[in-house]
Amino acid sequence: MATGRTHRPATRSRGIPEATVARLPLYLRALTGLSERSVPTVSSEELAAAAGVNSAKLRKDFSYLGSYGTRGVGYDVEYLVYQISRELGLTQDWPVVIVGIGNLGAALANYGGFASRGFRVAALIDADPAMAGRPVAGIPVRHSDQLEEIVRDNGVSIGVIATPAGAAQQVCDRLVAAGITSILNFAPTVLTVPDGVDVRKVDLSIELQILAFHEQRKAGEDVPDVPPPPPTTVAQDGAAPADDEAPAPAQAPAADDGQAPAARRDRKGPDDELPAVMPA
Numbered sequence: 001m002a003t004g005r006t007h008r009p010a011t012r013s014r015g016i017p018e019a020t021v022a023r024l025p026l027y028l029r030a031l032t033g034l035s036e037r038s039v040p041t042v043s044s045e046e047l048a049a050a051a052g053v054n055s056a057k058l059r060k061d062f063s064y065l066g067s068y069g070t071r072g073v074g075y076d077v078e079y080l081v082y083q084i085s086r087e088l089g090l091t092q093d094w095p096v097v098i099v100g101i102g103n104l105g106a107a108l109a110n111y112g113g114f115a116s117r118g119f120r121v122a123a124l125i126d127a128d129p130a131m132a133g134r135p136v137a138g139i140p141v142r143h144s145d146q147l148e149e150i151v152r153d154n155g156v157s158i159g160v161i162a163t164p165a166g167a168a169q170q171v172c173d174r175l176v177a178a179g180i181t182s183i184l185n186f187a188p189t190v191l192t193v194p195d196g197v198d199v200r201k202v203d204l205s206i207e208l209q210i211l212a213f214h215e216q217r218k219a220g221e222d223v224p225d226v227p228p229p230p231p232t233t234v235a236q237d238g239a240a241p242a243d244d245e246a247p248a249p250a251q252a253p254a255a256d257d258g259q260a261p262a263a264r265r266d267r268k269g270p271d272d273e274l275p276a277v278m279p280a
């Protein structure tokens with residue numbers, strides 16, 4: 001058994017590193033914007049700036065796709081949209097179920113960005129009998145008693161969990177037993193899943209806490225170059241800090257992806273993976 005992270009090797013079987021995979025949606029979003037404005041070609045520098053990454057890293061990423069651009073012309077926008085979409089598996093339809101249709105689940109159901117990216121909401125599921133049959137975003141909510149049947153009948157492989165944290169593991173177990181192999185978890189809890197099941201988690205409060213950390217620094221605290229040793233207080237989660245959890249240095253060495261060091265640190269989640277944050 002493994003816990004709530006993306007259970008993939010660092011390098012996928014087709015030789016594309018996981019970090020590159022995590023940047024492909026950023027390129028795709030920037031390229032889609034260019035495509036909508038009928039821009040035919042784009043240089044690596046322009047595209048890198050639009051995607052918020054370093055241009056050398058972008059060229060390296062695209063080399064994994066076999067896309068090298070044309071000197072003096074750049075990359076063909078439409079072809080790159082196709083190539084990245086294909087690589088991400090977006091050229092096929094992905095039926096998705098959302099479990100937990102409260103405030104968040106209903107907002108997700110109403111989010112138009114799923115369908116436009118090929119993620120069709122096949123069903124909305126909730127445990128509250130009073131919600132059964134009630135339409136949300138035009139889709140009638142189904143009772144969770146039918147979860148297994150819904151997953152099977154719709155050939156669903158991606159489940160979104162938007163239940164309270166206390167229900168999330170049980171919902172996850174049922175989704176996995178029903179055949180789901182990818183889970184997007186919004187509940188603030190770490191899920192345990194068998195090998196072969198991918199879990200991505202979204203936690204906006206963690207992002208806000210990281211922003212609060214930087215706001216505090218911007219507020220003019222005089223942070224020394226070499227911070228003092230951590231005080232012997234108890235960490236927020238109640239656990240004493242581990243020996244290897246040294247505080248981030250005030251001046252981190254230059255990032256190899258060309259981003260500001262703080263920005264690069266911030267993109268790591270608490271379990272050292274890139275947090276999955278919904279595209280705006």
Ligand SMILES: NC(=O)c1ccc[n+]([C@@H]2O[C@H](COP(=O)([O-])OP(=O)(O)OC[C@H]3O[C@@H](n4cnc5c(N)ncnc54)[C@H](O)[C@@H]3O)[C@@H](O)[C@H]2O)c1
Nearest residue numbers: 100101102103104126127128163164165167187202203204
């Ligand atoms: N990740 C984020 O950034 C983020 C942001 C907001 C909320 N959340 C989390 O999302 C979850 C939902 O938040 P909310 O405000 O929509 O809560 P909510 O109380 O409005 O909705 C929860 C829904 O889940 C249903 N539910 C409970 N147990 C269930 C089960 N076993 N099977 C199916 N449905 C079940 C309830 O009937 C309810 O409709 C919470 O865990 C919350 O902490 C995460």
